[in-house]
Amino acid sequence: MLRDAALVAGKDLRIELRSRVALNQVVPFAAAVVLLFGLALGPDRSVLAPAAAGLFWIAVLLSALLATQRSFAVESADGARDGLRLSGLDPAGIFLGKVGAVVAELLVLEVLLAFGVAVLYGAHLAGALVLLGSCLAASIGLGAVGIVYGAVASGLRVRETLLPLLILPVAAPVLLGATKAWDEALRGTPSHALGWLSLLAVFAVVYVAIGVVAFGPLLEDA
Amino acid sequence: MSPYIEAGYAVVLATLGVYAASLASRERSARRRLGTKASPPAARPAQLERQLLDGAGDGAPGADDLEAGA
């Protein structure tokens, strides 16, 4: 299974490098969202700095939506979806591979965005370990939910509107946990973030497990 | 008594009443489209499948007469 996962992840990432969609479209989208928050809340640093974590993670959440939809758009070209089914790859491997690719893209996005937020909102980045830890756990959670729901909604014409409606409520705990973890880190008390990190970790494990079990039948029916 | 209480009770009763009524009317229109008596739901699709393929059509509730010997 892991061999198949590595194969699929490699394929997705190679396609991403070739087409550069995540880098050329999703990262600028996240930057735009962060800028818009600045416009909406006004230039006053005392307002933006404390809200930096929350705004950052909303931008990441919305970008994760785009990344997962992109991940499934890759398969829709020229019957590649049937190709994937016919390839005899283990569905759980395909799931883990696609989640791995999305998580890699999200981590790159989060690093770039973190500097953007630090500059725009004047939030000074501290407690790097907690910041990275929460990014990893949150990205895995978001990736897993995104890919599972992506498969649920993939064959449908209403995919673009249905996917956000399905994913966002489920991802609410990730937004909450990640924001709180970052708040603690930015406020210089990273030790308090442990509870929130464990919440993110539990969320990620639960939804990866569901994905591994559910992806097979999902790939077949869609 | 604070008006919010009556409002709360009214909303609950009204919504449940409307929903129950909608269930009843949706069922009536479904039955009319089917043109069948108030019979219990027909055989499961798989069962219906088999009858249909061997053209038996032995009068399963709700399934009208199918041309035999397809």
Added chain:
Amino acid sequence: MPSLRSRLVTLVGWLALVGVIATVWLGLFVTPDAVGFPDGLVRLLYVHPPMAWVAFVAYGMAFLSSLLYLWPRTRDMRFDRLAGASAEVGVVFTGLTLVTGSLWGRPTWGVWWTWDPLLTTTALLFVLYLGYLALRRVPGDPEAVAGRSAIAALIAFVDVPVVYFSVSWWRSLHQAPTVDFTGRHLYVHGSMAWTMLLGFVSFTLAYAWMTARRYRLASLAVQQEDEGLAHAIAERRAEGRVLV
């Protein structure tokens, strides 16, 4: 002669109706005001908690029947229909939970919405299951729709505890005044306890009746599709014979 099952459903329906009317009558007029709850606000306690309870039961039923559908040995389209019916009724009760919750909040704290853990979780569930219902309505092969919906129900229900804990942690940080909705620490006068119990029972019966009726509606829809299917296969065959 309607079958035993539909007579049972009708019985449950009447019981629910009588129970609800009794709860309303007792709740509004007979039970006394309670100390600590200004101008009779306690009466909402006979209505609001049952709504939340029934919503939770409805989603639990949808989760259970989805699990049974996903398990190969017990796979059966009837579980899929039951999950859909229960979830739809659940959304109605969730909506009512939110409305009665904010009606409770308004006089108590002067604001329509307090980010109370239970209410916030309920609001998230409301949106979540609206998505589930939207997913169910997307046309497609019956088995495909059933498979998709079952997994969506699985994910939605697993999310409930996660959301609730994360929200209550989050709220405990802010130490805002949250009145415990279930009124456990409220001195419950004899008749009030009975009314509250009656509320829970009769609204649960109402849920059962509505789910059964919604299930039958779904069965009728399937039956109608099968009629169409039989017709389609016959037509398909005719297409063959014409050329031969």
Added chain:
Amino acid sequence: MAPAAVRLREAVALAGHFPLLAGVSFEIDEGEVALVRGPNGAGKTSLLRLCCGLLALRSGEGTVLGHDLSKDRRGVRRHVGLLGHQSLLYEELTVEENLRFALRASGSPADRAPAAVLRLGLTGRLGSTPVGRLSAGQRRRTALAVLLARDPGLWLLDEPHAGLDQEGRELLDELVAEARARGRTVLMCSHEHDRAAALSDRVIWMVGGRIVKEPVGVA
């Protein structure tokens, strides 16, 4: 191995509520090349998709290379190759990358790739261009290269000659003949009657989602 590579009995497959296959029964022995003929919409493509486990068996029975289609339709896929209207390839990846991915995904040895690329004339610069920029014919050759490199037990060809130039068609005929010589089973549907018939041991007629005897006057 069971004598019959493919055996179907009263197989029904649906798309939503439309019966693509309304009770199909037939058998193909191992090493046999069968040609399916019939008007558009007769269900030829659906038949191929059923045999490779892409289409669910709604009722009836079906086994392909010993795999039961109703219970284990995913298991059959490693032993079956489908060449259809779509190339099933990733447009952003090059010919070689697609080939390598397909081979490693299906667990076949990667060393057969160079021979297949050579055989299909996809050498040099062509090999490193993304499939998205290839012509339909070249895409079909790439898909054929994947099929040749995998060399599965059952070849399912859906109008294989369509889109190929003259040289490509002759190459396809050679490949099918060689596959048959190697004891592979081939199920093909095509409107190139004389060319396809020349390759086949048997012709099957399909109309209205069912197999029929020799119909009179059907194009």
